[in-house]
Every structure is written in structure tokens, then in C-alpha cells.
Amino acid sequence: MRRMLEQEYDVIVIGGGPAGLSAATKAVEKGLKTMLLENREMLGGIPLQCIHTGFGVHCLKEDLTGTEFIARLIDRAERLGVESLVRTHVLSINIESLREKTVYAVSPKGLLKIRVKAIIYAAGARERHQFEVGLTGDRPDGVYTAGEAQALMDVYGVLPGRRIVILGSGDVGLIMARRFAMEKAEVKAVIEALPYPGGLTRNVVQCLQDFDIPLYLSHMVREVRGHDRVEKVVVTRVNGEMKPVEGSEFEVECDTLIVSAGLRPDIDLLEKMGVKTDPATGGPVVNEFYETSLPLVFTAGNALVINDLVDYDVEQGEAAATFASKLLDNYETPTINWRQVYRGRNIRLVVPQLVSGTMDVLFYARVQHPENNVNITIRETGFKRRLLRVKPGEMIRIRVPVEELAGLNGEKLIFEVVE
Amino acid sequence: MTRIEEYTCIVCPAGCLLKVLTDQNHIVKVDGAGCQRGVEYASQEFSDPRRMVFTVIKVRNGELPTVSVKTSRPIPKKHVFTLMRMLASIELEAPVEIGDVVLKDAYGADVIATRRVGRLKKPVCCSD
């Protein structure tokens, strides 16, 4: 006797973090029969462990902690009657036809077989670990990614160690430096490979300078040493090409190494389905509808592109749901002459990668290296927007109105930074 | 005697570099602020630097072993660690709601809970 619980929905949202919650809430508002699937024990995602403010400044006009912000999103979703299941992990998705897909998910209730028309994939990102950054040496206990250390401390109340070295000066690493210092751990150093900090200057001030934590720019951690537990790390200076400078090695004694080397979209499920990905973002290629190369499969949030501000996750989640609703009514994707957006000078990544030229587009982009007093342009159309300062660690969010996307003659659309 | 102090404003992500011209105990001029809040920050930072405090506090019998807390407004920088020491020995009983006051009138601010922690019969045991 088969126990599989079979159900039918218009939209399944995979991932109950800020992007997924926003997408599911918007989908319900649009009248779609929606189900939100979350594989952890509670809704909320990463903001559940973010106890510092900086969340919701744009979308709620309030400066909240991650924990407060996500409670607002969860409350709103519940008030609007969003259906959700926790401890439910999607194993596979079958595509039968345009509006017929089957999602197989596992939960303590049994195996779920859900027939659905559209999918919004908002399962977020995973962290780069020590082997991805090429660390060699011993493999002792005491090496954690920054997010893991954050969950350990700020959800589960466990202090990972006493003497800390942090690899990477992105915002997460800087925030964790402050956390450790506040709990009286000794943060011996923050090591950054680039010649400038990865995170916001304000975080360098309030997380490092406030606590006299040394920041080593143009340095890399090469090796970890320790038998049972981390005992020290070997640090070296690097040159302009990120190559170690001979003879510049020194050791830093510590018992904990925090690897804060960035995030990558976690899209295994979509890759197994053959989705087209963008090596620049690590996420799926999407059109301006947030639709991936798989018809009526949308993506938003960190699963699409690593966002700095949670407000962008919310924005993308809502947009994906709005477009999903539109396209379910009238599936115009195949009728559109899609134009590919190319990355020009000093653009490291840009989404969406495909535009129609028939509506406003909100672009999210990052530069390769910092610059001052520049213009973001779309070469083909002459669109130009002045920016005082661009940095790789600060996402550029730019709305290009349809009039300034018009005048597309050929196929190429080059998004770039000029003087 | 005049001198120039430099601060990076931490009020918003822009992080404007503020150049503050001071004359002994007062500010003559603030340059580089992108908005009025930056000017206010410069003044505050010069006379009485303040910081927000974010940490977690132990919770008994809750679905999570900690609750995240924040100060309701920035407190004088010189009192941050004293406040942290006070918070280290506080233990709350679940349930805890967002906005619950954990400590009242601590150096000009309240310490309030920022996470909901429901009550659980079988709590997670995390520390000695």
C-alpha cells in the first residue's frame, strides 16, 4: 500500500529564507495555490542567526536585526495564510510538460509527491570551505566556516574557541570578528588576500578598529597546523597576482580558524535538471522574469546571486512570484526575442542575463575592482547612470527604464563601467 | 589649538569619511558627511562615542538555548564591556518575545530581546 502523500499546487517555493518567504507570500497574494518547503526545523534561513542590525532598511524603512526582520516576514506569511512544511527536503523534480512538474520531497510524514505548475527555487547559498580556498597542512578540529561559527555562537550558545584567526574580510568575517571580541575571545588577525577589505568600511571600523584587531591586507593563510586542535596558521604576503611572496611567511598561534571565503549559490537540484548556469554568479542564467532556462522554474535570492542586502532577496522573491503569476496566465517566454546581457569593462557579474527590451529591468551587478566617479552604461542603447563609488563588496542595483533599453539593434547588450 | 580628526561614519552602509575640524573641546566644522546624520555622528563620536551592543543571552527551557538581544539605542563605548559582563550572568526563562526587556536603563538604553523563543519541555543542552 503506497503511503506517498499526493497533492497539487500552482507554485512550490523551495526554501523558507527571506527570498522564499517573500516569494510565497506574494504568490498567495496573487491568488496562486502555493506551498513553501523548508528543509530545516523552522522557517527563516540565515537571518535566524544574524543578531546585528542592517536588515530591512530599504524594504521596511526600519533598521532591524536579522532575527527581528525574519520574524516580520514569517508573521506576514502566516497572516496571509501561506502554507508551509518544515523538515521537508526536495529530492528531485520531474518535468512532464510546461505546466506539469512533479516535486518529490521527503519529510518525517512520508514521501511527498507534489504536482505543480511552477517552481520558485530560493534555497540560498552554501559557504566556501577550507579545501576550496586551497588550505593545506594538518586537518585538526577547530576550523569552521563563518556561518557555522555564527550559528554555533548565536543560535546554540557555544563559544568555538579562545584565540581566533579569521580568513577573509567580507562582512560576515568582520561581523564574526566583533562577536568573538565581544565574548572576550582574542581575535589575533583578520587575513585578506585582496589589497582592500572585502566588507563595508563601517564594518572595518566597528568590528576591527573598535577592538584593535589587526587586519592584514594582501595576505593569505597558506597552512593550518595542529594535531588534535588548531595550534597555529601560516600566513604569507601575496603580490599583485595573488602569488605568495617568498620569505614573507609568519605564524599566528591560535586555536580556531574561521574561514570566511564567500558564498556560492546552492543549485545542485537545478543542475541535475540541466539548468543553464552563469559561471560569473555561480547561479542559474535568468531572464527578466527571473525564469531559468527550465520553463516556469524561477529563482531568487542567494540561489540566484549572492546578495549583500536582505532587501534584495525580498525584492527578487516578490518579483519572481509576480512574474510566475503572469506567465502562468500567459506563457510568453518562447515568443520573446531575448537579448543576452554581456559583461563589459569592470563588470564581474550581472543579473538578469537575458532581457526583452519591452519592459523596465532592475539589474543587480558587481564590479571587479573598486573605482570612483564612474558611469554604468549599456553600450548599445546609450543608457548611462553616474555612480560616485563602486566596490566589489557592494552590489549595484540599477533600474533601467524601458525607454533606455530601447534602440536595441543587434543581439549584444554590453553592461559596463566607464569613466 | 585646532586639529583635524578623521572618522568613518557607521550610521549607514555608505561609510562616509568625515573630516572633523576641532578646536580644543568643540567641533568647528564637519566635512565629507553625505547627510545630516553623519554630521550628528561626528559630533557624538568626538564628544562621547557610542555603540550599539548585540549579543545573546542564555535561555532555560526554550526551543533554542539562547535569545538574541540588542540595546535600544547606542550606549557609551566605554561602558560596552561592562554591560557585556552584566549580561553574561543573566539567564531567562522561556518563552521570550521580541521586544521583551531583559535589562532596563543600562547606560541610557534598555536591552531588549530580538528573537522569539518558544517554550519546550525537552530543551537543547548546549553548555555546561
Added chain:
Amino acid sequence: MAGETRVAIIGAGVIGASIARVLSRFENLQVYVLEKNYDVGGSASRANTSVIHPGHEEDPDTHPLRARLCVEGNALWRRWCSELEVTAKWVGELMLFERGEEEKEAEKYVELARRNKVGGVRIVQGRELLAMDESVNRNVEGGVYAPTAGLISPFEAVVALIENAVDNGVKLFTETHVKSIVVRNSTVVGVDTNSGFIEADIVINAAGLNADEVSRAAGVEPWFKIKPRKGEYIIFDKDAEPRPRLVLHTMPSTITKGVYALTTVHGNLMIGPTAKDLDYDSKEDTSTSSEGLDYLMKEAGRIFAKTPSRSQIIKFFAGLRPEPSDGEWLIKAYFEPYGFINVAGIRSPGLTAAPAIAYYVSSLLSETYGFKLVEKPGWKPLRRRITPVSEMDYANLDKHIGENPNYGEIVCFCNNVSRAEISEAIERMRTIGVKTVTFDGVKLRTTAGFGKCQASRCRIRVALLISEATGIPLCRVALKRSSIGIGGVKTLWMEREGNAQDA
């Protein structure tokens, strides 16, 4: 019990575990396995190439025992893997050679195969070679094909052996370090350990890297020294290409068996080992190096048509193998002291020969000491593995969840490992006698933490389950050899409270 001969096996690596399983079959033997670490698996047995060799690389003239036991072991593992439900893939291997010197060498192995009675070994080239495995570099001249090569998960095998042995009456003592062998009137009476004296009539030295020290402690073979030989390995993501169908490797040299490239039983591309001899006293140095990484990637380029991408490396580790000073296995039962048996210096093909070595040691018990080997009625040959959700079809999975909802809660999202499997792994560790349950032990029994994210998402969740099962507070749950944290988040503040005067 009267009439029972007590046997203490020092070391719970694959050799000690195999001996324990074999000896557990016999009447009148009480077997103890003494392991100094938190968990079974030893050192070399945890980090090796995981290949069950066919035996065509062993010279029966210079190393007759090795040649014989390697071929016997290969055959025995087939039965053992089936009885113990240890995952094995009998894929065959290709020893790749380039034109010139290597080509002549290759013929030598075909001849050795014939002499060792290893079936099916022949040279393949050109289209036939590519049809067997199209990932091979087109510059390769040919390969020595040996169909009886296999792959297992060595740690899984040791766990299975110990579980089965314990099920059949063997007792495991973890965190037990042998300090000396106690001899009275030239006869072994027991071992002195950090947790006291353990009586034993027979002491079997299967202490791997430290077997030379144990041998000296028994007063035998003072010249015998073991050098640690380090081998580094790279593991790639399951999505990485290429995915060799057979076990591929370069030609052996005087010190190595060549560099191997294979798809592990878990589905990951693995390349290695390097081979570097360390000092006698560096028996704990399992560090990796960027030179090792570069060397292996270079060799990968020689083996494969398409070199795998460095960006898909998920793990880079090293293991130490015990290299005896004269290159020979030291398997001997002594009269002085009576009852001491060396099973030392078991270098390659140690993993392959392990079952055969175990039977050989049991025959030493009877031949040297006149012990009568009587098979126990009711000896249990079978051991069941932990059923992984990742291998279940949906109907089967649904059924399992109906019986135990914890099969439906996924803890390791990279490898789809369920809460039920993790709880069972913890339970089994306690059943065999592991005193300190570690995250590492759970990882090696379930593959939780072995995936793309390298446990950055599931380490805490597994540790919580260990905490729940054992009552140990989360902060003190052991990862591998030390705990996940130094205490609660306010530990350092509380320490200062205690030293308020010094603040």
C-alpha cells in the same frame, strides 16, 4: 572462564579487525581488541587508496607470502563484503604504460599474474583500451588489464568487521593505550594499559605505525623499525569529470605502486597517493602540501584525456602507511616470549591481504602454540549495514518513514543522510564499545559531512544528535579528537568573573 584462552589484539585497524573477526569463530577464545584512539579504523586503514589488488604486482620469488596472501585476500573479500554488507565494486583495473621502458615493464606483470594464478590479466591497447575506459589519456600506449581488482570503503570495512566481531563475543576497548607487554617466566601474561592491567595469554601486535614500538616492548626484533610513508589524496565533487569506470594507475616504481585515479564506492573521483618517507618519529604527521597537490594534478593530466578541475576539489587529505625497514611483512609467533605474535609492517598489499593474513595468524595459533581451533556453533557470519536513504527508491523510502519518521528528516543535505541513519550510527558506536562518540565516527559510518559543503551545514546538527543521545552538552561533543567548543558562549566572561580581582 576456565579453559578460555585470552587473546589481546593491539590495534583496531583492518589487520586487527580482520584477526578479531576470524578468531571470533573459534571456541575457547576470549578476544579483546585494544585501540588507543576514540574510534576503530586505525591510521593507515582510514586513509589509503581503497583498492583490493589482484596480486599480479607481487613477486612470488622475493615475496612469496605476500603474493599468496594477496591473491587469497582478493578472493576472501568477495565473500566477506557480501556477508558484512560492505559496499564493494569489482571494476577491474588498468595499469597504464607509455611507449618505451614502461612497455617492457608491462610484460613483466602479465608473467607475474600467470605465476601467481591471477586470472584474466592481459595487455590492452588502442580501441580496446578506450572501450574499457574512455577517460584515459590518448597518449597512453596501453594498459595491463586485471579484471579482479576491486574497490571498497576501507573504514566501512573495519567498522563492519568490528561490529561483526563484537556480535560474536569480541570485546573492544577504545582509548586504551598499551604501555607495556607483561611477561613472566618468558610467557606473556598480559598488557599494561592506561586503564590498568589486562590479562592475556596471547598478545597479537597489529599496531600498524606503532608496531615496532610494541614489538620492542615485548623484547623481540629490536632491529625492526617502521617508517611512516605519507600519501596525499585529492577527492573531487561527485559532479566532477572524468569518472573513470575502472581503477586506473600509472606504473609502479621502487617505492610506490603508482598514482591511482578511481571513482570511489561513494561516487567521488579520487586521485593519489604521493609517496614520501618521513622520519621514524613523525608517525602523526598527516599534513598535506601544495607540492603534493600540484604533483597529483600533474599525474592526473598524464592519466586522463581531460584533467579534472581544481575548483571541484572537495577534500585534500593524507594518510600514513607503515613501511618496515627491510620492506618485509613481519608475521611471526614467538616462543620467547611465549604467546606474542607480531603482525607488523603490513605494507601494501595489506588491505587486500587482510582476510588472508587473519586466517594465517589463526593457523599460527594452532601450529605454533598447539591451540585447537574448533568452530563455534552459532557463529554469526552476517552483519547488516545501515540502510542509506540516498540509495532507496521512493516507495521503499516511504515505507521506511512509515516505520520510523526519522528516515524522513534529512540532516546532511549534500548526501541526503537522514536522522535515522545518524542515530543508528551513534547507537552502533556505543554498542561496539566506543566510549567517546565523535562527529568523525558518524561521518565515516554515514557519509554525513562528506559532501560539497564539507559539513559546514550538518556538523552542528550531527553534534546536536550526539548530544541528545549521550547527554553530553553540545559544547563538549567531540569532533574528531577535540570538542566542538570550549564551553558556552559566555565561558570567557564567566572565567573573568572568577578572576574578578585580576580584571
